[in-house]
Amino acid sequence: MDSETFRQLYYEMLRIRMIEEKIADLYLEQEMRCPVHLSIGQEAIAVGVCANLSVSDYILSNHRSHAHYLAKGGNLRTMMAEIYGKVTGCSKGKGGSMHLVDLSKGFLGAAPIVGSTIPIAVGAALGAVMRGEPRLTVIFFGDGAMEEGVFHEAVNFALLKKLPIVFVCENNLYSVYSPLSVRQPMGRELLDVAKGYGIESHQGDGNNVVEVYEYTEQAVRKAKQGNGPTFLEFKTYRWREHCGPNYDNDLGYRTEEEFLEWKQQDPIRTFEDRLLKNELLSKHNIDAMRKKVEAELDGAIRFAKESPFPQDKLLLEDIYAI
Numbered sequence: 001m002d003s004e005t006f007r008q009l010y011y012e013m014l015r016i017r018m019i020e021e022k023i024a025d026l027y028l029e030q031e032m033r034c035p036v037h038l039s040i041g042q043e044a045i046a047v048g049v050c051a052n053l054s055v056s057d058y059i060l061s062n063h064r065s066h067a068h069y070l071a072k073g074g075n076l077r078t079m080m081a082e083i084y085g086k087v088t089g090c091s092k093g094k095g096g097s098m099h100l101v102d103l104s105k106g107f108l109g110a111a112p113i114v115g116s117t118i119p120i121a122v123g124a125a126l127g128a129v130m131r132g133e134p135r136l137t138v139i140f141f142g143d144g145a146m147e148e149g150v151f152h153e154a155v156n157f158a159l160l161k162k163l164p165i166v167f168v169c170e171n172n173l174y175s176v177y178s179p180l181s182v183r184q185p186m187g188r189e190l191l192d193v194a195k196g197y198g199i200e201s202h203q204g205d206g207n208n209v210v211e212v213y214e215y216t217e218q219a220v221r222k223a224k225q226g227n228g229p230t231f232l233e234f235k236t237y238r239w240r241e242h243c244g245p246n247y248d249n250d251l252g253y254r255t256e257e258e259f260l261e262w263k264q265q266d267p268i269r270t271f272e273d274r275l276l277k278n279e280l281l282s283k284h285n286i287d288a289m290r291k292k293v294e295a296e297l298d299g300a301i302r303f304a305k306e307s308p309f310p311q312d313k314l315l316l317e318d319i320y321a322i
């Protein structure tokens with residue numbers, strides 16, 4: 001990996017972090033009226049995976065989709081407008097945070113019904129093969145989605161048809177307030193569940209962007225050579241509450257110690273330390289990057305706030321059910 005790629009990975013993670021922190025701050029104004037599920041703490045997975053994809057490749061996501069959308073090149077202005085419910089939003093203001101889409105960048109969509117986008121991604125991969133298109137599909141989902149039956153059907157079918165798809169499980173250890181220990185038999189890793197289907201599977205550190213990048217690189221190469229799907233499980237941790245801008249460790253479903261341990265493994269700060277130490281990045285570079293993101297964010301927020309709401313007569317147009 002060259003130094004420019006290292007800097008780019010850092011920039012993409014920093015950008016996503018700053019955007020989501022801004023969303024969290026602005027959420028308190030109560031002008032964003034949709035739920036928001038933030039990926040703060042989980043940025044390395046979206047960035048490390050998407051850095052291997054081209055614009056024509058497809059990705060699909062779930063309720064926690066801002067990072068995926070942004071890492072795939074989705075338009076920030078239309079994302080912000082969507083979260084504000086404005087007609088200029090990427091779903092014309094009718095979807096909100098959990099229904100982002102940017103077809104021009106291969107972001108086919110996101111939906112909050114847990115597991116629902118997994119078979120759609122498999123269908124997208126099958127469609128690409130049937131049309132003879134060289135593109136690949138990545139599906140992002142959480143550990144909770146592996147408990148939906150549709151995950152199991154989808155993996156089996158993708159393997160059977162040798163589809164060019166990469167299954168990326170972001171294992172942040174929780175489904176809302178339920179830890180894996182109350183949802184999975186003791187000692188069984190999610191990786192083992194996937195392996196049971198015979199799909200090539202790997203488990204990596206989801207807070208290490210380079211590790212994520214490298215596992216994905218192999219999976220993408222394999223899929224593009226026509227050798228079928230791969231399952232990747234990346235362990236990580238969500239810093240904020242399941243849904244919303246706040247911290248919720250006081251609720252008692254997880255301990256402050258656990259949270260602080262994971263915070264020590266901040267994917268951005270640990271990578272920053274590494275790059276600074278190896279002189280691949282300077283404090284000056286970081287300041288410049290921050291300023292660039294702030295300017296971009298200011299423009300996107302102004303655009304979103306100044307845009308109109310959709311008119312009543314548009315209510316029943318462009319409505320799709322998946």
Ligand SMILES: Cc1ncc(C[n+]2csc(CCOP(=O)(O)OP(=O)(O)O)c2C)c(N)n1
Pocket residue numbers: 063064112113114115141142143144145146172174175176242
């Ligand atoms: C089919 C279905 N069941 C339950 C829910 C409620 N729900 C929304 S998000 C979520 C947790 C999903 O956990 P996971 O897949 O691990 O993603 P994470 O939120 O941890 O990123 C649940 C249970 C839902 N949206 N859809």
Ligand SMILES: [Mg+2]
Pocket residue numbers: 142143144170171172173174175176
């Ligand atoms: Mg989870």
